[in-house]
Amino acid sequence: MMHDRRSFLALAAATAASPAIPAAIAPDPLKDRIVVNALGGLGDPNIDGEQDDPFTPRVLAEAHASGLTAVNCTLGYVSGPEDPFEKSVRDVAETDALLRRHSRDLLKVWTAADIRRAQAERKIGIVYGFQNGAMMGKDASRVDIFADLGVRVFQLTYNPANQLGGGSMAPGNPGLTEFGREVVARLNAKRVMVDLSHSGQQTCLEAARASKAPISINHTGCRAVTDLPRNKTDEELRLVASRGGFVGIYFMPFLDPHGYAHASDVAAHIDHAVEICGEDHVGIGTDGTVSQIDDLKKYSSVLAAEIAKRRAAGISASGEGPDTYPFVVDLRGPEQFRKLARLLGERGYKPRQIDKILGQNFLRFATDVWGA
Structure with a gap:
């Protein structure tokens, strides 16, 4: 793959920030490991506005350098004035075209075998996922x-309520609707993941019980550690795990009660999730990209405007604000997965446990739901 000068400089900067160990002898904590981000994305946060092609040379170079094997990327309608169904169909078609354009670097994931194929071919697997079921009408x-278009992850709600159930910020903690139950049954029949991220507690519990297949909470934190609505209670976490599901811990401000999350917070939430769910059901869903932000001061002004927009649309959550970053300050950029692996090792996690958290648990869950 051809790298432009900007990509080279970005990678050089990331390398310079690493410990001064000769490259020939520095151990790579991601060597031969499958790394799956259960909710994230590929894009350049340094570019303002919509991009016709987010997979720039820099983005692809940093994705490869990060050690990422596959990532669940959000497509389709989340909020706004567009027709949810039309928006979602169009996004899938446009992403298909982009993956054909970048077939040397990216591949579309349909089954768990495609994640293994991505690792073998040194590509990045792209999982198509929705974060709001509004397109069901x-x-x-x-x-x-x-499902036939290749959407593999279906999150029932965003933060507000919709026709399927209640989101984490919906007043009154509404449960799964009858239509929501019908949709869950259909998702089971089509072997699509049912994702309860962003859902309210009652909707999460009822959907987990209604589903005949294991379900996931692809990006969340633990309410027992940080009491915010976007985090899940022990009851929810335990139920999901007991039914064979998957829980991904995010790199988001909701990990800290004041919104200023650090790597130690990520580790603390992973520790708690492993204690409640068991080591076979916990992974990562960062809810972010792997590309480095070059100018945090400039980004902060863009973020403030984005938060104001989210609040005006009624889709923001408690714990996010104009002065909190939607990422973990010391766990970002192309080295984020290596830093996490080292941190978990320092906290006493064995290599096989780190393997599970970085990707094997998601791969096992994907095999159960999608097939091998």
Whole structure:
């Protein structure tokens, strides 16, 4: 793959920030490991506005350098004035075109075998996922349309309530609706992951019980560690794990009660999730990219405007604010997965446990739901 000068400088800067150990003898904690980000993305946060092609040379170079094997990327409607169904169909078609354009570096994930294939071919697997079920309208058969188009992860709600159930910020903690139950059954039949991230507690519990297949909470924190609505209670975590599911811990401000999360907070939430769920059911869903932010001061002004926009739209959550970053300050950029692996090792996690958290647990869950 051809790298431009900007990509080279970005990688050089990331290398310079690493410990001064000769490259020939420095151990790579990600060597031969599968790394799956259960919710994230590929894009350049240094570029303002929408991009026709987010997979720039820099983005691809940093994704490869990060050791990432596969990532669940959000497509389709989340909020806004566009028609949810049309927006979602269009996003899938446009992403298909982008993956064809970048087939040397990226591949579309349909089954767990495609994640293994991505590792073998040194590509990045792209999992198509939704973060709001609004595109269902009143027709559960639309699940079939999106499943056949390659959507593999279906999050029932965003923060507000929708026709499927209650989000984490929905007043009154509403549960799964009858239509939501119909959609869950259809998702099970089409072997699509049911994701309860962003859902309210009652919707999460009811959906986990209604589903005939294991379900996931692909990006969350632990309410027992940080009491914020976007984090999950022990009851939710335990139920999901007991039914064979998966829980991904995010790198988000909700890990700290004041919104200023650090790597130690990520580790603390992983520790708690492992204690509640067991080591076979916990992974990572960072809810971020791997590309480094060059100018945090400039980014802060962009973020403040984005938070104001989210609040105006009624989709923001308690714990996010104009002065809190939607990432962990000391666990970002192309080295984030290596830093986490080292941190977990320092906390006493064995290599096989780190393997599970970085990707093997998601791969096991994906095999159960999608097939090998």
